[in-house]
Amino acid sequence: VTTPEERAAAREEQLEQLRACVAERAAERAGDCLAGLHPSDVADLVEDLEEEERPWVIASLPPARAAEVLAEIEPDRAPERLIEPLPPDRGAAILARMADDDAADLLGPLSAEARERIVASLPSTRARTLLSLLRYDEESAGGIMTTELVALAAGLNAGEAIEELRRQAHDQHEPFYSVFVTEDGGRLAGIVGLRDLVLAAPEVPLRELAEEPPATVPPELDQEEVARQLRQYRLPDVPVVSAEGLLLGRVTWDDAMEVVEEEQTEDVLRLSGTDPDEQVRGGWGHAVRTRLPWLLVNLATGALAALIVYLFENTIDQLVVLAAIMPVIAGLGGNAGTQSLAVTIRRLAMEGGLRTGRAQVALKELLVGLANGAAVGLVIGVVGLLWQGDMTFGLVVLAAMWGNLVVASLAGALVPIVLDRIGADPAVASAVFVTTFTDIAGFFLLLGLATAVLL
Amino acid sequence: VTTPEERAAAREEQLEQLRACVAERAAERAGDCLAGLHPSDVADLVEDLEEEERPWVIASLPPARAAEVLAEIEPDRAPERLIEPLPPDRGAAILARMADDDAADLLGPLSAEARERIVASLPSTRARTLLSLLRYDEESAGGIMTTELVALAAGLNAGEAIEELRRQAHDQHEPFYSVFVTEDGGRLAGIVGLRDLVLAAPEVPLRELAEEPPATVPPELDQEEVARQLRQYRLPDVPVVSAEGLLLGRVTWDDAMEVVEEEQTEDVLRLSGTDPDEQVRGGWGHAVRTRLPWLLVNLATGALAALIVYLFENTIDQLVVLAAIMPVIAGLGGNAGTQSLAVTIRRLAMEGGLRTGRAQVALKELLVGLANGAAVGLVIGVVGLLWQGDMTFGLVVLAAMWGNLVVASLAGALVPIVLDRIGADPAVASAVFVTTFTDIAGFFLLLGLATAVLL
Numbered sequence: 001v002t003t004p005e006e007r008a009a010a011r012e013e014q015l016e017q018l019r020a021c022v023a024e025r026a027a028e029r030a031g032d033c034l035a036g037l038h039p040s041d042v043a044d045l046v047e048d049l050e051e052e053e054r055p056w057v058i059a060s061l062p063p064a065r066a067a068e069v070l071a072e073i074e075p076d077r078a079p080e081r082l083i084e085p086l087p088p089d090r091g092a093a094i095l096a097r098m099a100d101d102d103a104a105d106l107l108g109p110l111s112a113e114a115r116e117r118i119v120a121s122l123p124s125t126r127a128r129t130l131l132s133l134l135r136y137d138e139e140s141a142g143g144i145m146t147t148e149l150v151a152l153a154a155g156l157n158a159g160e161a162i163e164e165l166r167r168q169a170h171d172q173h174e175p176f177y178s179v180f181v182t183e184d185g186g187r188l189a190g191i192v193g194l195r196d197l198v199l200a201a202p203e204v205p206l207r208e209l210a211e212e213p214p215a216t217v218p219p220e221l222d223q224e225e226v227a228r229q230l231r232q233y234r235l236p237d238v239p240v241v242s243a244e245g246l247l248l249g250r251v252t253w254d255d256a257m258e259v260v261e262e263e264q265t266e267d268v269l270r271l272s273g274t275d276p277d278e279q280v281r282g283g284w285g286h287a288v289r290t291r292l293p294w295l296l297v298n299l300a301t302g303a304l305a306a307l308i309v310y311l312f313e314n315t316i317d318q319l320v321v322l323a324a325i326m327p328v329i330a331g332l333g334g335n336a337g338t339q340s341l342a343v344t345i346r347r348l349a350m351e352g353g354l355r356t357g358r359a360q361v362a363l364k365e366l367l368v369g370l371a372n373g374a375a376v377g378l379v380i381g382v383v384g385l386l387w388q389g390d391m392t393f394g395l396v397v398l399a400a401m402w403g404n405l406v407v408a409s410l411a412g413a414l415v416p417i418v419l420d421r422i423g424a425d426p427a428v429a430s431a432v433f434v435t436t437f438t439d440i441a442g443f444f445l446l447l448g449l450a451t452a453v454l455l
Numbered sequence: 456v457t458t459p460e461e462r463a464a465a466r467e468e469q470l471e472q473l474r475a476c477v478a479e480r481a482a483e484r485a486g487d488c489l490a491g492l493h494p495s496d497v498a499d500l501v502e503d504l505e506e507e508e509r510p511w512v513i514a515s516l517p518p519a520r521a522a523e524v525l526a527e528i529e530p531d532r533a534p535e536r537l538i539e540p541l542p543p544d545r546g547a548a549i550l551a552r553m554a555d556d557d558a559a560d561l562l563g564p565l566s567a568e569a570r571e572r573i574v575a576s577l578p579s580t581r582a583r584t585l586l587s588l589l590r591y592d593e594e595s596a597g598g599i600m601t602t603e604l605v606a607l608a609a610g611l612n613a614g615e616a617i618e619e620l621r622r623q624a625h626d627q628h629e630p631f632y633s634v635f636v637t638e639d640g641g642r643l644a645g646i647v648g649l650r651d652l653v654l655a656a657p658e659v660p661l662r663e664l665a666e667e668p669p670a671t672v673p674p675e676l677d678q679e680e681v682a683r684q685l686r687q688y689r690l691p692d693v694p695v696v697s698a699e700g701l702l703l704g705r706v707t708w709d710d711a712m713e714v715v716e717e718e719q720t721e722d723v724l725r726l727s728g729t730d731p732d733e734q735v736r737g738g739w740g741h742a743v744r745t746r747l748p749w750l751l752v753n754l755a756t757g758a759l760a761a762l763i764v765y766l767f768e769n770t771i772d773q774l775v776v777l778a779a780i781m782p783v784i785a786g787l788g789g790n791a792g793t794q795s796l797a798v799t800i801r802r803l804a805m806e807g808g809l810r811t812g813r814a815q816v817a818l819k820e821l822l823v824g825l826a827n828g829a830a831v832g833l834v835i836g837v838v839g840l841l842w843q844g845d846m847t848f849g850l851v852v853l854a855a856m857w858g859n860l861v862v863a864s865l866a867g868a869l870v871p872i873v874l875d876r877i878g879a880d881p882a883v884a885s886a887v888f889v890t891t892f893t894d895i896a897g898f899f900l901l902l903g904l905a906t907a908v909l910l
Contacts, residue, residue, distance in 0.1 A: 256712070
């Protein structure tokens with residue numbers, strides 16, 4: 001057991017060695033210093049090289065090893081750019097050694113010409129499979145499935161099935177956890193876990209061992225929903241089945257876990273008012289392009305809040321202390337709004353839509369807003385009273401804070417529910433809407449009440 | 456393939472039927488209307504019942520079925536409260552039929568007396584296993600591992616291994632994907648994938664088939680890091696090994712996926728300034744208790760920002776239009792700060808700490824702040840110039856916005872990096888720190904510059 005610091009130091013050293021090899025174009029030594037490392041660790045090292053250093057490492061590895069490493073390079077590091085500069089036959093040799101879903105992910109982002117060059121060098125069945133996978137939306141079940149699976153005829157018995165398994169398994173690159181039992185030329189009839197097959201007596205027919213799969217997914221299903229099904233039924237893989245009942249492929253748990261991570265990043269970024277496509281490890285130019293549009297949207301909604309303040313310029317002129325209270329009331333409203341927003345968005349994400357009534361969620365947030373608004377309002381009201389020595393001033397501050405926290409709680413729940421209801425992503429722009437609401441409500445309540453009763 | 460609406464309607468109907476059965480205490484009909492449903496779907500229905508209706512459903516199911524359902528009830532719905540009211544021998548009968556990690560999760564939150572009553576009714580080996588699992592921190596590898604695994608002596612050959620597998624597998628409740636090869640009474644010598652075992656010739660010794668596991672984890676390792684290892688090496692399960700090399704158990708991919716979801720919820724809640732322990736589907740009283748403390752923290756930091764404004768009361772008095780500009784500059788700073796914060800926190804979470812240099816991340820955010828600050832500053836500067844017809848006013852507004860966006864970008868990156876560096880969770884309270892920074896910097900820059908050059 002090494003400490004995180006020791007591991008980081010070892011990594012740093014490996015990276016330095018690799019950099020030195022790249023600098024000298026020393027392919028043999030590069031192979032040496034990467035030997036014994038898991039492909040996934042090699043991929044991490046390659047990711048940390050400068051962009052122009054990476055292709056050489058892939059080019060210097062034997063095709064089988066290059067295939068393993070490429071499959072592990074994160075999509076945000078553009079692994080396709082590592083295969084593009086290779087001679088087409090070498091690119092094809094690498095793709096032929098990858099699981100078909102990983103290979104299709106590499107082909108997808110290439111230019112049409114680059115893709116055709118490589119596909120032309122592939123064996124024709126492989127080429128057909130990859131092109132068929134590319135037809136599906138990349139965020140659908142079809143887009144993340146592999147066609148590599150073990151499908152066995154229902155008429156076999158367990159002993160024959162294991163024989164047949166041996167034959168089918170040898171050209172597979174993906175691990176498998178269950179065998180799919182088919183009838184009538186490709187219709188899915190059931191599944192048998194690998195464990196049950198191993199444990200069964202050899203003469204038992206597959207038809208008897210087969211169980212109805214707890215879930216099957218159509219190829220068009222959104223990847224997030226696919227991941228939810230795998231998690232719900234704890235399935236290491238789920239069959240993808242066409243409308244006619246034909247077995248098209250399967251989605252494995254590791255791809256589902258990647259989807260969960262990807263969606264998680266998107267939700268966090270959206271909630272924080274930035275673009276979900278921002279690459280977490282991208283450069284500063286990329287970050288400017290993805291973040292600036294959202295800042296400009298916020299500038300426009302901020303102008304609305306500024307307008308409210310401007311309309312009450314006269315009130316502030318007469319009672320300047322209001323200018324110091326304003327940001328506190330707007331800030332607390334923003335905080336309460338994002339609290340309610342975050343909880344509602346997680347609820348929508350985990351359940352795949354609201355399972356309980358919308359009215360119930362709204363009622364809960366109304367009560368939370370009333371309770372927290374009263375508590376925070378009381379604190380700031382008493383501070384206001386003591387500070388200005390004026391009961392009415394204290395009450396105005398209390399009422400503005402209370403009202404704004406009720407608006408905030410409700411808006412935080414209703415904005416994502418409405419977005420979800422109309423089919424939009426509940427996380428997108430929710431934060432901007434909600435803080436705009438709370439800024440406007442906060443300023444309007446404070447300055448309006450002050451104008452009405454204090455002047 | 457049914458539409459989401461059809462599924463929701465079918466669910467609603469099942470729930471109504473179940474409610475009717477609960478109301479009439481009609482155990483047989485409840486069994487009927489739940490028959491044919493996957494345990495995970497039954498668990499979802501039970502979760503949606505009122506809290507007082509739930510125990511009866513579990514009590515009315517046969518122990519094996521109750522065990523399957525209880526294992527699927529989410530921790531936030533307190534499944535332990537469903538087993539607590541049962542007679543101890545019935546509780547024990549259910550626990551005996553669960554995977555040991557799930558059973559330990561149920562025992563953990565019970566009162567000492569309730570736990571002892573149930574444990575006393577369990578077979579003694581089972582009781583010992585469960586009590587040993589409870590010794591580990593519940594968010595560590597030991598806390599989420601199962602001791603159910605297939606461990607085989609390295610001296611067996613593949614054929615003997617499958618025979619032995621048949622014997623060991625029959626009392627297991629967890630699926631298994633690989634067999635663990637041990638030597639010297641319990642030391643882990645390697646792993647063999649179930650697939651490789653099936654495909655091997657019967658006379659090959661296990662010692663030859665065994666591969667070094669890409670990862671093993673110590674029982675104390677944080678669950679988040681365990682999940683990262685499973686994902687990194689695409690392992691369906693990872694062995695948990697003591698400092699002496701003894702095989703203690705394994706963590707399976709489905710538990711790792713739950714960890715990822717759990718941590719995701721925590722991060723989103725923390726980033727939104729609420730408590731990570733808030734139950735997303737909890738009641739309003741619970742939400743008030745978890746959210747109010749954070750609002751009060753924000754009230755305190757907001758008071759700091761208010762103090763800055765108050766110090767410049769005189770300036771605002773002379774130029775009231777500043778009161779309308781203030782929230783725009785603070786708001787944009789908050790937005791830019793949370794953008795940078797969200798990206799940095801996701802980066803830390805995905806890589807398990809920063810892989811590239813801290814200075815590099817800070818430099819990136821500095822450049823982003825300079826670029827976006829210049830762009831947004833220019834827009835608001837021109838608006839200010841046109842509005843007030845005063846070039847100096849426009850420049851003050853531009854400079855304040857620009858400066859605040861630089862502070863925001865840097866703070867958004869540095870606050871979580873520093874928290875991570877000192878061993879704290881980078882997401883906790885980051886948002887409150889960052890917005891406090893940007894509020895104070897924004898107000899100070901705008902009002903300070905205005906005081907210096909406009910009055």
